[in-house]
Amino acid sequence: MNIGDIVKVLVDSDTAAKAGQIKRQTANNSAMISGVASLKGALSTYQAALNKLNDKDSPSFLAFAATSGNDSLVSAKANNSAVPGSYLVEVDKLATSSRVASKVFSGADAPISEGTLEITQNGKVYKVEVGANATLQSVRDSINSALGKDGITANIINDGTGSRLVFGSTTTGKDSDISVAGIPELVIDNTNEMSGDAAGRIGALAIDAEVRIDGIAVTSKSNQLNSTVSGLSLELKAEGSKTTVTVGVNNEGLKKDVQTFVDAYNAVVKTVANLTSTGKDADGNTVLGPLTGDPATRALLASLRSELAVAQTGGGLTSLSQLGINTTKDGTLEFNDVKFSAALNDKKLGGEVQALFTKDDGVIARMNKAIEPFLQSGGTLDKRSDALNRSQRQLESQQEALDYRIESLTASLTKKYIAMDVAVGKLKAQGDSIASLFDALNAQAKKS
Incomplete structure (x- = not known):
């Protein structure tokens, strides 16, 4: 007997249904994990685009x-x-800033007396504590650590004959000159220009x-x-x-910024459409997207769309439609250049575009508020991913259990069929022996 084929057929008949179930569920679950990751990536990209358009240091939507x-x-x-x-x-x-230098020291490791260093600028005194066993270098480090946030820094410059502690500042303008006191060897009078080995200011006093x-x-x-x-x-x-x-x-600049917003929004909508699509394969079978029917995805899209329709109060520009931005049948936005140009040139709304998008209750703030529950740590998408990953681990455990059953059942059936094969072989040998005996008896009877 072909024991291997027989055992395989029996094992498959026992485990095929469960194996198929695990395979289907694993494929679906993996697709959903990938879909949630794609959706989260699209939302993160959208949020980054919104934040760039809302950058206070580099403002967009300028008229x-x-x-x-x-x-x-x-x-x-x-x-x-x-x-x-x-x-x-x-x-x-x-406008210039102040630069002053200490007297000349032997090097960066020159010892500095313990005490409180007082650095005065614009009538304000900044204090830096200098501990025991300090050196010129450690004092420099203490100054930069304590006063860097105030725009005052220090460095060591060696001119080949010795080292000086040089103070600088980002503050400019008349009367912003730095003076240093508190520790005898680091006293710097800004009324005196640096000369020889003596301390003093570097160049002229700060000016407006x-x-x-x-x-x-x-x-x-x-x-x-x-x-x-x-x-x-x-x-x-x-x-x-x-x-x-x-x-x-700045009509072209405004148009570019508005188009950037439209493109960023449409990218999210298209990603959602791909993830929730329903189609047919080459054989006419229905093919579902990884997030088709997913309630969280539907809720996200509904939330984003609702924010587009909100009308703001105050001013002549209260809605996106006034700028030629409208929603199409597939949920994406279209940007009507003719209507946009009319809003800027005829209705003179260019000065209000920035407020529409970037004020505290503007389009960007509302969009960020809508997507935050989905993107935040521990939010909707994180919880969805966690649940799917738990399901994936459970499926892996089920597969391990099934693999163990297949292995055990294969071993058990193989052992039984081998034993049966041996028993059948023995019976066949006995049968052959008996048949031979009768053949011999028959032959002897014929001779007699």
Whole structure:
């Protein structure tokens, strides 16, 4: 007998149903795990795009744009309160910061007395405690650790003959000069310029920026002028000749930012559509997406869509539809360029676009609020993933148990069929022996 084939057929008949069930459930579960991961990735990408559009340091949806005739002299940025026009800018002096240096020491490991180091700037005294067995280097490290957040830093410069502790600051403008006291060997008087081995300031005292805008003299403690011209920020970069800063409408920039929002939203909708799709294979069988019918996915999409329809109060721009943004039959957004241009050029709504998207109850804030329950740690998608992973582990345990049953049943049946085969072999041998005996008896009878 072909015992192996017989045992395999018997084992398969006993375990095939369970094996098929585990296989189907594992495939479905794996697909759902992958689907949830894809959905979470799409939402994370969408959130990142929203946060970039809502970046306070690099604002989007600006109705006006500023350009400088010489960016190496002056750079410019406009906000939504700017007025189109041009400004003649001439930088006479840049605002400078204070730099002072200690007396010369033998090296970075030179010992420094214990005490309280007092660093004074703009009338404010910053204190740094210097412990026992301190060195020039450890004092430097203590200053940077304690005062780095205040814009005051220190470093050691060796000129080949010795080392100095040099103080610098990000604060600019007149009267922002640094002076140091408290520890005798580190006293620095900023009224004296550094000379020889003595301590003192490096170069001139700190000064204010001096600039002329359309012939009007302006002074500033900073090289960043944020309120000098309404709606315009100027960064002074170099002293030099005149340049012109021009402010104009930013229709193309606004269009680009709005299109970025539309594209980011549509990417999420398309991902959800793929994950929840229903189709047919080549044989006409129905094929379901990994998250088809999933209630959490439906809830997410409904939440996002509902936020698109919210009308804001105040101002002339209250909804996305006024900018030519409408929902299509498949749930994606379409962006009507003609209607958008009319909103900006005819209705003059460009100055309100930023508020529509970025204010505290704007489109971006509401979208972030809608997706947060799904993306947050321990949120809806995390719980869904955890449940699916538990199911996966249970299926793996069931498969292990089934594998053990297959192995045990195979061994048991093989043993029984081998024993049966041996017994049949013995009976056959006995039968052959008896048949031979009768044949011999018959032959002998014929001879007699």
